[in-house]
Amino acid sequence: MRGAPRTSAIAAVAAVAALTLAACGGNGGEPESGGSGGGGDEVEVFTWWAAGSEKAGLDALVGVFEQQHPDVTFVNGAVAGGAGSQAKDLLQTRLQAQDPPDTFQAHAGAELQDYIDAAQIESVTALYDEFGLTEAFPSDLVDRLTADDGEIYSVPSNIHRANVVWSNPQVLTDNGIDPAATYADLDAWMADLDKLKAAGVTPLAVAQAWTQVHLLETVLLADLGVEGYSGLWDGSTDWSGPEVTAALEDFEKLMGYTNTDRDGLDWPESQQLVIDGKAAFTVMGDWAEASYVEQGKKLGSDYTAFPVPGTDGVFDFLADSFTLPVGAPHPDGAKAWLETVGSAEGQEAFNKAKGSIPARTDVDMSTFGEYQQSAAESFKSDAIVSSLAHGAAVPVATLTAITDATSKFTSGASDLAGFQSELAAANAG
CATH class of the missing domain: 3.40.190.10 (Periplasmic binding protein-like II)
Structure with missing residues (x-):
């Protein structure tokens, strides 16, 4: 059941089969x-x-x-x-x-x-x-x-799809940022986040702990790539290694751009900050699309959606079942x-x-909307990885430990070294 990159139909089947979740029993x-x-x-x-x-x-x-x-x-x-x-x-x-x-x-x-x-x-x-x-x-x-x-x-x-950035084009335009800009990596994106922060605008909206884990997984994916990210779940990527340290440093930087009331919000409220022009960007799964549609917003003019910088061509997968x-x-x-x-x-x-x-x-x-049609095409062609925050990549107990460690870190109760150590321990089993 654990996800693996899909680069072709045959390769995907083989890779996924190799990473399927071990389960006991059956009838x-x-x-x-x-x-x-x-x-x-x-x-x-x-x-x-x-x-x-x-x-x-x-x-x-x-x-x-x-x-x-x-x-x-x-x-x-x-x-x-x-x-x-x-x-x-x-x-x-x-x-x-x-x-x-x-x-x-x-x-x-x-x-x-x-x-x-x-x-x-x-x-x-x-x-x-x-x-x-x-x-x-x-x-x-x-x-x-x-x-x-x-x-x-x-x-x-x-x-x-989990690895989606949603933005308010008017907020970007008002602050001298091209709303149609594309970003090759997190560093390029953070350059614009710096501009927004300097202008007194909330650059990046997040909410309570699980949304911060959601952001974390997309940073890990952006910095480690498909193979490195997938290796976090099958043991081939070292949680204590320098590549993970660098990704956690990027996560720390991104959290520095977020709203201070984040721990008291749930995801619809942080999403609404972007919709209302009180924040420029948010990272959220594509269930957020319905929030815009419900409020009569139009893709392209009222909001934009694009893969988290550094993850273009990758579909961070989860499914309700x-x-x-x-x-x-x-x-x-x-x-x-x-x-x-x-x-x-x-x-x-x-x-x-x-x-x-x-x-x-x-x-x-x-008969579906523009965003959903594009997502369906991406699912057919992109490399596929499994979401951490939404149950596709790790069991509940592991996710709980990761969430606790993330909450401690983002609230200032642990430093980066301690955070990385706790993440490594959470995945040791």
């Missing part, structure tokens, strides 16, 4: 709790999509679900909180108490490791055959979703939900609202 691809009969009258869907474009996407998906499965009652188990931190804590409590929801949202990839190891989710491989998903999803995506035991444990609803928990009280309802999640109709409705792109290859992208 031959047949969901134990999803047998015939029982539990089909309702489905509790547990997510962190409680507000904004995320809720809009969920609502759109529910609309399709109710059309496809009118006899199954949808029960919204959404829990508010940026990047799902509160939801994940509550979910773990419920799973440990053997009180699972019927299905829950999780990022596809290494984030599923802990649930698989704890025998808390079941294989849904048989559903891929039943719903025709093996043919509908790109082969390299299927490889990313397949564990070393040959089983698949979730159905993705979308594909997101849904699982089948062991002991789900309404397994047939969960199966019905997974069918809608994977369907062309469900993916079209959901992704138009959320700003992401469908995981399926047979959805007509001509």
Whole structure:
């Protein structure tokens, strides 16, 4: 399940297969709790999509679900909180108490490791055959979703890109910066950030800790490149090495351009700083696209979007997906939900609202917005790596340790050497 660069269809499949996530056990691809009969009258869907474009996407998906499965009652188990931190804590409590929801949202990839190891989710491989998903999803995506035991444990609803810079062209123009400028690397970008800071403008908006980890991963990708960044997750890149030190120095510089109220904000609020002209740039995944669309903004005139400097030609990948928990009280309802999640109709409705792109290859992208069409083309042609901050690259426990270390560093509770040491320790296991 761990991502690797894609430079061609054949190379991608081989590379991804070599980095797939180790998972314990399996049940031959047949969901134990999803047998015939029982539990089909309702489905509790547990997510962190409680507000904004995320809720809009969920609502759109529910609309399709109710059309496809009118006899199954949808029960919204959404829990508010940026990047799902509160939801994940509550979910773990419920799973440990053997009180699972019927299905829950999780990022596809290494984030599923802990649930698989704890025998808390079941294989849904048989559903891929039943719903025709093996043919509908790109082969390299299927490889990313397949564990070393040959089983698949979730159905993705979308594909997101993490390494995106969003800007306010008017703020840039007002401060003598070309809004159409391209940046070869972080140093070139930071030269313009210096100009903005000198003018008293907030150059770069961020929010609470997870958004800072999101920024960190894009800096690591920009400075280390595809091979070096991917090596952080397979052990071939030394977290204690000088290349990582240099990247962390760039991260420290970038944090120096950010808003001082960052720890009290969630990502929609930091995004809004850019939309409202109170900040020039922000780095956020392409779920941010929906924020602009909702407010009637036009790509090119009201905002721009481009890969984080130094990452052009790279697609920093993550995907929201849904699982089948062991002991789900309404397994047939969960199966019905997974069918809608994977369907062309469900993916079209959901992704138009959320700003992401469908995981399926047979959805007509001509009806999507300009940004989403460009993202879909990039996903076909760019090198693909797995997101750190959004569960594709590392298990939950590792991400938690990285987030804690990042929070300490950005709040001034540790120095750069200590930060690097803690990152190395977090990835030592």
